[in-house]
Amino acid sequence: MGIKSLIAATATVAVLALGGTQPAGAAGEAVALPKQDWSFNGIFGTIDRAAAQRGLQVYREVCATCHSLDYIAFRNLTDLGYSEDEVKAIAAEYEVQDGPDDEGEMFFRPGTPADRFPAPFANEKAARASNGGAYPPDLSLIVDARAGFEDYIYGVLTGYEEAPADVTLMAGMSYNKYFPGHQIAMAQPLYEDGVTYADGTKASVEQMAKDVTTFLAWAAEPNMEARKQTGIAVILFLIVLSGLFYASKRKIWANVH
Structure with missing residues (x-):
């Protein structure tokens, strides 16, 4: 946990809260996060490869429409149990900007294992314009950048509910019981059976949240x-x-x- 604490102390200054407009621990009362049993905790802990692969699927089908994963290359996925051919196939599903060519023009080509995951937006202004002014943060280090680490990510993803009668939500905000201040700019991303898992696992909100959190925990510390x-x-x-x-x-x- 020492490395996590060091990363959190520096990265929290620069990284916005998951989908929100304020960092964890900012305005609002302290929130008790739901504690989960993570396979990678403890000195002998390891990444659950099956969960991380399902989490990659959730990231690609749900999170990647808004959130980048700038520090992970496709070839890193071999660490999660994918073969080289599987990694090549995953990379080829993406278009990556390259160039300039002989005429000085940039062009797009299929991704290769050496490429990093392409960002969903060309720049920050484009990202804000598509998200009502909020800037979806890169998820590469999000687990280590939040107080509460993986429990915080899981809590936010499962914490959406109807706002209490005495709470007035600001425009464009959703109510989340685990987000500091309880108002978050990111709309609820996970819904029951929101993905169809390749291994047949039931895609409940809790299952998808735990799987994608496992994947992001690996991404933060490959x-x-x-x-x-x-x-x-x-x-x-x-x-x-x-x-x-x-x-x-x-x-x-x-x-x-």
């Missing part, structure tokens, strides 16, 4: 498992080294009274 494995190896090495030092000390000073 090297998380390697980092944990390195940490475990270092700890085991230090334990063995400490044992050797202690044994050497006992042998060297055995005859000294």
